[in-house]
Each structure stands twice: as structure tokens, then as C-alpha cells.
Amino acid sequence: MWSTPFAVSPWRLRLMALAGLLVATFVWLGAPSSAQAAASCTASVSSVNLGSTLSPLTAGTVDATANLNFSCTGLGSLLSYSLCPNLDAGSGGSNGAGQRYMTGPGGATVAFQVYQDAARTQPWGSSALLVFGTVPTITASPGTGTTINVNQTVYLRLTTTTTTVPGAYSTSFVGQNFFWGLNLLTCAGVTIGYAVVPATFTFSATLIPDCTISTGNLNFGNVGVLSAAKDAQTGMSVTCTKDTPYAIGLDNGQQGTSATARRMKAAGQYVTYGIYKDEARASPWGTGAGLTTGGSGTGGAQPLTLYGRVPAQTTPSPGTYGDQVIATVTY
Structure with a gap:
């Protein structure tokens, strides 16, 4: 008659011990979330006009740069944070193979690309749209403080041909998801994390008759x-x-x-x-x-x-x- 209670009691103890482990694990994973949620982050990319008097007969390749700024306050000190700034095709669209465009008069297009490097060999990618390539991983640490402020150069290239129709061309980037988080070693495939959305930015150029x-x-x-x-x-x-x-x-x-x-x-x-x-x-x-x-x-x-x-x-x-x-x- 007394054997049954004794058989149940150890099982209850095991359940209680397991429950305690789960609670402890939940608290450990939740701590960084609370710290990051308390942070205030902003991101922006400067709009750039690549030229207002470009002749398609002589312009050829036109290069320019923009600036990406990422700033956070209220971070945990001595931690490393990463930013994954995804860029989609932009309003100018693409050819489906990774070539971005600006659009102009009557739907005319001119080849345009955003790059990570000054040599303009590595396009700026998107984790969600892999056709554009990889996303740059921007890493910073506040050190003993709680604030980071990062400026990153964005490299631009417009490529005209003699048959490009003159007119005003542009492409705008709206609602871009710049994901950030703790210790993201690479941005490849990252589509989760804390998202900061920069204000719309536009790249433009005007090609003149000649x-x-x-x-x-x-x-x-x-x-x-x-x-x-x-x-x-x-x-x-x-x-x-x-x-x-x-x-x-x-x-x-x-x-x-x-x-x-x-x-x-x-x-x-x-x-x-x-x-x-x-x-x-x-x-x-x-x-x-x-x-x-x-x-x-x-x-x-x-x-x-x-x-x-x-x-x-x-x-x-x-x-x-x-x-x-x-x-x-x-x-």
C-alpha cells in the first residue's frame, strides 16, 4: 500500500528539476534580447546625383559614392554587434541576373549598380534576393561605452551607351531591412534579427541631348x-x-x-x-x-x-x- 507514493515522488522530483533547468535556460537566452530591445538604432543612406549634364556620347562609366550611417545607443558594453544592410533591386528594377537599373523617360533604362568595394567588383547584395550577391557584414563594438556609430562607403556606378536616351533617370530604395544583432559572424542568409529601416534614398542622373x-x-x-x-x-x-x-x-x-x-x-x-x-x-x-x-x-x-x-x-x-x-x- 505504501509503495505507490514512494514510486511517484522521485518522478515528481525529476520533473521539478527539469522545469527548473528550462526556466534557467529561458532566462539565459532572454537576457540579450532585453538588452538589445532597450537599444535605440538608426540607419541612413545618402541620396546621390551622379551628374546633371552627362552626355550619353561621352559619359560611358560614371562613378560616385554614397554614405551609409548606422548608429545605436543603449547597447551592452564590451559586446560586438553586426549590421546586415540588405539592398533589393530598387525602383529601377533589374534584369533578373543581378544587374540593377535606373529608369528614365518612357520607361527607358540605364545600367546601374551598387558595390561594396572601391574597385566595383562586388555588388551590394540581399539575403532575401540572392541574385544580387552577398550582403556586407559591418561589425562594431561600443567598447566600454554603450554607443556605436559606423560610417560605411557605398560605391555607385552608372554605365551609359551612345544609344541611351537622354533624360532624367533615377532609382529609389524604399523600406530596406537592415538587420542587426549580436555576434553575427556573417550576413549570408540572415533575414532575422532586429530590423532598422532607413528613410527612402535615391540615386539619380540626368543625361542631356548631344x-x-x-x-x-x-x-x-x-x-x-x-x-x-x-x-x-x-x-x-x-x-x-x-x-x-x-x-x-x-x-x-x-x-x-x-x-x-x-x-x-x-x-x-x-x-x-x-x-x-x-x-x-x-x-x-x-x-x-x-x-x-x-x-x-x-x-x-x-x-x-x-x-x-x-x-x-x-x-x-x-x-x-x-x-x-x-x-x-x-x-
Whole structure:
């Protein structure tokens, strides 16, 4: 009759001992949580304009830097804390393979990337979106105090091509989760912890319309008596940013009076000539309404031809006659 109570009592003792162990374990794990929860942390990333007068024809690669600040007060002293600042694609989106973009007029995009290193070889990653690579692990200790303040350089790169459409481009990062905690040896795969969300930050750039022009010399060669028309031609190349309308005008030269009455000079004497837009020499090329020629830029070189003609005229004294004509591209 007395055996049953004795059999139960040791089991109860074991349960009580186990319960005490669980309570002790819970208190040990909960202590850091209470200390960290008492901390006050902020994070921010500076917005950056990479340029407001960038030409797609010459910009190529444009580099800049931003600053990431992480600050905490009320921390436990002599402890090491880690920050895992995740960055997603941004509002400019990505190509699904880790290339971020800025977006511009009509949904046009330009390649953009955020990097961890000055050499710009290691993209800034996200633990939740592994396609962007690894997340940098930023570690700091308050020492004997209770405050940490960390500044980290963020490296930016914009990559334009000659076919990039001019306009204002940007990408914004909204609601980024910067996880932090005690002794996170690496941020790889970390999506838990204490989250601090920086205010929205934006990276932007403005690409401007641009054109370049080059032309060869119009050489009529050696001519004797000017009893018949003498023709010559030369090439011109114009390169304008994509979808940029342009018009090219030619002035009247140094002593001419119109597109068909330009004059080459030598020792106070002249040879009259004209420049035309067509091989038949029916459409004079000058300035003003109807005299210019134009098109829309592609980002690549577009060839044009200047057709010159020295009409029959009274032959001046022998000599080397010349003129200078200025070509102007308006866009």
C-alpha cells in the first residue's frame, strides 16, 4: 500500500528539476534580447546625383559614392554587434541576373549598380534576393561605452551607351531591412534579427541631348579656265544621341553672300562656288528655312555628303583659292 507514493515522488522530483533547468535556460537566452530591445538604432543612406549634364556620347562609366550611417545607443558594453544592410533591386528594377537599373523617360533604362568595394567588383547584395550577391557584414563594438556609430562607403556606378536616351533617370530604395544583432559572424542568409529601416534614398542622373559633327575638305583640285562647271564632293559625319532631332546648317563662308554665292579668295580675287544637299546640285545647303538638312539621332554616326560646284565664270588670276565654312548642328 505504501509503495505507490514512494514510486511517484522521485518522478515528481525529476520533473521539478527539469522545469527548473528550462526556466534557467529561458532566462539565459532572454537576457540579450532585453538588452538589445532597450537599444535605440538608426540607419541612413545618402541620396546621390551622379551628374546633371552627362552626355550619353561621352559619359560611358560614371562613378560616385554614397554614405551609409548606422548608429545605436543603449547597447551592452564590451559586446560586438553586426549590421546586415540588405539592398533589393530598387525602383529601377533589374534584369533578373543581378544587374540593377535606373529608369528614365518612357520607361527607358540605364545600367546601374551598387558595390561594396572601391574597385566595383562586388555588388551590394540581399539575403532575401540572392541574385544580387552577398550582403556586407559591418561589425562594431561600443567598447566600454554603450554607443556605436559606423560610417560605411557605398560605391555607385552608372554605365551609359551612345544609344541611351537622354533624360532624367533615377532609382529609389524604399523600406530596406537592415538587420542587426549580436555576434553575427556573417550576413549570408540572415533575414532575422532586429530590423532598422532607413528613410527612402535615391540615386539619380540626368543625361542631356548631344551631337558631334565632323567633315572633310571640299577640294576642287587644279582648274584652268573656268569655262564650265567644276564639281567636287566630300563627306560629313554627324552623331547625335538617340531620338534627338537635329538640323545642320552651313554658313556663307568668310566672304560669301548666300549658299550658292560663297567665294574662295586669293590675293584680293575670288572664285564663286556653292554647296548643295543633293548630287544634282538643285538644293542649296545653307542656313535658314529650307536650307538646312537634318534627321533624328541614333546614337551612332550618320553619314552625309556635301556636293560642291564652281560654276562657269570669269577666270581670275592663277593662285590657290580657299574659304572656310562653318557647319553648325542644332538640336
